[in-house]
Structure formats: C-alpha cells, structure tokens
Amino acid sequence: AAMAAMHGDLLLLGVAGKMGPSLARRARRACEAAGVSKRIVGVARFSNPGARRQLEDWGVETIAADLLEPEALAALPDFENVVHMAARKFGSSGGSEYLTWAMNCYLPGRVAERFSHSRIVAFSSGNVYPFSLLRQGGPVESTPMAPVGEYGVTALGRERIFEHFSRANGTLVTILRLNYAIDLRYGxxxxxxxxxxxxxxxxxxxxxxxVIWQGDANSICLRSFAFAQSPPFVLNLTGxxxxxxxxxxxxxxxxxxxxxxxxxxxxxxxxxxxxxxxxxxxxxxxxxxxxxxxxxxxxxxxxxxxxxxxxxxxxxxxxx
Ligand SMILES: NC(=O)c1ccc[n+]([C@@H]2O[C@H](COP(=O)([O-])OP(=O)(O)OC[C@H]3O[C@@H](n4cnc5c(N)ncnc54)[C@H](OP(=O)(O)O)[C@@H]3O)[C@@H](O)[C@H]2O)c1
Known part of the structure; x- marks a missing residue:
C-alpha cells in the first residue's frame, strides 16, 4: 500500500550495504503486488559487484557512483522519493574519522541540496542518544540528544544538516533513528x-x-514517506x-x-x-x-x- 500511495519513483542512496538490497527488493515486490509501475534505482559504489547483479536480477536498476564526487551526485536523475542510507560507522576511530564526518555530515548536505525538491527518508541511529537507565524505559524522540563517541556525534550531525536544509528549502524529510536491525546474516x-x-x-x-526484524524496519521506512515534513518528522525505529x-x-x-x-x-x-x-x-x-x-x-x-x-x-x- 505504501508503494501504491507513493507519488513518483524511488531512489535509494547507499543501496549495497546490509539493509539496502532487502529494502529495494521489498519496494520492487510491493509495486508488483499493488500493480503499480515505478522506477526503483539504487546507488552505491558497488565495491561488491555481486550486490549489483543481485539487485538487477530482482528488477532494481542500479547506478554505480561515488556520492562524494560532486559530478557523480549532480549527474543522478531527479527522483520524487529518496532514501538516504549511505553512511559510515566502522573505522570511525583510529585514523579515518575524517571520512566518517564526510559521509555522515558533509554528504547529507550535498544530498539535501541535490534533492531539495524530493521527499527524503534519511536513516539516522539510536546512537544520537546518551546511554539511559533501564528503569526509565528508553529515550523518546524529544529526549535531548547526547551521543557517546565520535560516530554518534556524526549521526547527530547528519540529522542537524538534514534539518537545516529541510528548513532552508522546505524539503519534506523523515528521519529514522534506528537500532538494531536483525537479519539472519548480521545483527x-x-x-x-x-x-x-x-x-x-x-x-x-x-x-x-x-532490536527489530530488518523486514519490519524496511517496511516502516517505505511507509514513513507519507509523514515527511519540513522541519523533519523524527521517529525512533526499533522493536x-x-x-x-x-x-x-x-x-x-x-x-x-x-x-x-x-x-x-x-x-x-x-x-x-x-x-x-x-x-x-x-x-x-x-x-x-x-x-x-x-x-x-x-x-x-x-x-x-x-x-x-x-x-x-x-x-x-x-x-x-
Ligand atoms: N543496520 C543497522 O542495524 C543500522 C542501525 C542504525 C542505523 N542504521 C543506518 O541505516 C542506514 C543503512 O544501514 P546499513 O547497515 O545498510 O549501512 P551499510 O551496510 O554501512 O551500507 C552503506 C552503503 O553505503 C554505500 N556507500 C558508502 N560510501 C559510499 C559512497 N561514497 N558513495 C556511494 N555509496 C557509498 C555502501 O556501498 P559501497 O561500499 O558499495 O559504496 C553501502 O551500500 C545507514 O544510514 C545507517 O547509519 C543502520
């Protein structure tokens, strides 16, 4: 139903990681089930070429691009709906912190500007929150953010940058604070x-x-396009x-x-x-x-x- 209600085509940035292929496949299948015709296109560098072949077998178009290259981002076609999932977590300490900042804070700004006329669902992380006492029941969306460590700080930066461009350009954005997706192959x-x-x-x-089953997280990602707003609609996403x-x-x-x-x-x-x-x-x-x-x-x-x-x-x- 989410895909039938979605106006226009869907672009997935960072499609080749742990979540992207299953999300793209779910979107493709939902279109088939609803009898709607929609372009679903996934972008990644495809460091693992197998992921690209699999996506294409599933009927998902792919574009190989390094999103940090300005020309590559500019050359992407316009899409009405964009999922932003290109990010970096591991290796965020020990010498390449700069790349984590580029991926998690600089790239969101570039993407938000490039797709300022699109609806954007941007993945964030529960790592924007501080650790909390078990007896308090966990942080809700209005709990002040206070990340632990540099990766979490960049996740907060990603949200702030999307918020800035959402406010500046009126871009409709949903931010999903996810942890942890569960799949058979990781989690x-x-x-x-x-x-x-x-x-x-x-x-x-x-x-x-x-924790949340990855299929459920992906389903909510697609359904959350309907709630995108300016300033962004923020939602915790877990079980x-x-x-x-x-x-x-x-x-x-x-x-x-x-x-x-x-x-x-x-x-x-x-x-x-x-x-x-x-x-x-x-x-x-x-x-x-x-x-x-x-x-x-x-x-x-x-x-x-x-x-x-x-x-x-x-x-x-x-x-x-
Ligand atoms: N999985 C979880 O449990 C979890 C939990 C909390 C938050 N999240 C968030 O959910 C989103 C998706 O998570 P994930 O686990 O699928 O992430 P992931 O496995 O790290 O995947 C990241 C994707 O981005 C692509 N990418 C990285 N650098 C790129 C670049 N310069 N240009 C183009 N593509 C690039 C990677 O493919 P290539 O290397 O082929 O380019 C890959 O497809 C992320 O935003 C993450 O922060 C996930």
Missing amino acids: VLLDVGQKVFDRRPVNLAMGHAN PETISIRWVARRFGERFGIEPEFEGEEAETALLNNAARCHRLFGYPTVGVEEMIEWVADWIGMGRATLNKPTHFETRDGKF
Whole structure:
C-alpha cells in the first residue's frame, strides 16, 4: 500500500550495504503486488559487484557512483522519493574519522541540496542518544540528544544538516533513528548466538538492547514517506521490547544444548530506544524476538553464510 500511495519513483542512496538490497527488493515486490509501475534505482559504489547483479536480477536498476564526487551526485536523475542510507560507522576511530564526518555530515548536505525538491527518508541511529537507565524505559524522540563517541556525534550531525536544509528549502524529510536491525546474516542476535555456539564468552557490559526484524524496519521506512515534513518528522525505529543479552544467550543455549559463558556484568544503563510512537503509527512489528532467535539459531546451526560484520553492540566507549 505504501508503494501504491507513493507519488513518483524511488531512489535509494547507499543501496549495497546490509539493509539496502532487502529494502529495494521489498519496494520492487510491493509495486508488483499493488500493480503499480515505478522506477526503483539504487546507488552505491558497488565495491561488491555481486550486490549489483543481485539487485538487477530482482528488477532494481542500479547506478554505480561515488556520492562524494560532486559530478557523480549532480549527474543522478531527479527522483520524487529518496532514501538516504549511505553512511559510515566502522573505522570511525583510529585514523579515518575524517571520512566518517564526510559521509555522515558533509554528504547529507550535498544530498539535501541535490534533492531539495524530493521527499527524503534519511536513516539516522539510536546512537544520537546518551546511554539511559533501564528503569526509565528508553529515550523518546524529544529526549535531548547526547551521543557517546565520535560516530554518534556524526549521526547527530547528519540529522542537524538534514534539518537545516529541510528548513532552508522546505524539503519534506523523515528521519529514522534506528537500532538494531536483525537479519539472519548480521545483527545483535547473530553476534550473541555465534558466541554461544562457538563457546566464547558473551560480554554483558551492554546488557540490554532494542532490536527489530530488518523486514519490519524496511517496511516502516517505505511507509514513513507519507509523514515527511519540513522541519523533519523524527521517529525512533526499533522493536517494542528491551531485550536482556543474558536472556538471549540463554535462549540460544537452550536451542544449541550449550551452557553459555558470560563475561562482565550488566551496567545500569544501555544504549536504548523507545519506539512507542512508531508502533502507534505503524502497529507492532510482524516478527517477534522469539521467532528471530529461532531463525538465527537455525541459520547458525546449519552453518549458513554470514556477512561477517559484527555490530560491536557491546561497545560502551562509542568507538567503532
Ligand atoms: N543496520 C543497522 O542495524 C543500522 C542501525 C542504525 C542505523 N542504521 C543506518 O541505516 C542506514 C543503512 O544501514 P546499513 O547497515 O545498510 O549501512 P551499510 O551496510 O554501512 O551500507 C552503506 C552503503 O553505503 C554505500 N556507500 C558508502 N560510501 C559510499 C559512497 N561514497 N558513495 C556511494 N555509496 C557509498 C555502501 O556501498 P559501497 O561500499 O558499495 O559504496 C553501502 O551500500 C545507514 O544510514 C545507517 O547509519 C543502520
């Protein structure tokens, strides 16, 4: 229904990462189901050419471009709807911080100017919030932002820059503060499950987290175009429960017949995200935590391929 209601074509910037291919495919399928004809085009450098072939097999057009190259950005066709997901997290400490700033703060300004007449859904992160006490129920959209570490600061910068250009040009923008998407091939649950399976200790320092099935996050991304406004509409995007990492490890342990090993203890605070407003607007996610754990456990048990991209969710110093 979101794709049928969407006026015009859809451009996905940063389509080749962990979320982009499944988002593009969902948009393509939704168009087919609704019987609407729409161009869906994904942009990335395609450092992994396999992602490009797969997208094209699914009926998603692709454009290979380095978005930091001004000519490449200028040469992109106009689109009425743009998802901005090109970003950088890992390697954000240890010498290449400048690139994280360029991707997360400078590029949003370039994109917002290039597509000032489009509706933009821009991914942000729960990392804009401070760690919060478990008993407080997690930050809501109006909680003051206070990121921990340089990556989180650039995520805040991304939001501020989109807000500036949204206000300056009247561009309709939705900002989605996401954490953490769960897929079979990466995510917090895979990280914990693999540790249990490999009999490595599960670190409890960041003892709690919020997670959402990636398909649900992608669905809400597409549906959130309808809420884009100037100044931006901001929405926390995650699942309804605050999961205990200890409990998750035990659930994996039961499925694998392995007693999990732990290291450290839960802190009183964690990087949390309260998405009550999101659930009010879009309903609860379709996939629950138990199901996600079962699917991820089966995936690990069968030895299926992963992206080999740990989330480092246990990090408490904000360095990624
Ligand atoms: N996944 C999560 O759980 C999560 C959590 C919180 C927030 N988010 C946000 O959600 C969005 C999508 O996340 P993700 O996990 O899919 O990100 P990702 O895996 O890091 O993907 C980033 C994408 O950007 C492309 N890219 C990077 N530099 C580029 C450049 N200079 N020009 C063109 N393309 C470039 C990459 O492909 P190439 O290398 O081929 O160019 C890739 O397609 C991001 O904005 C992220 O901040 C995700």
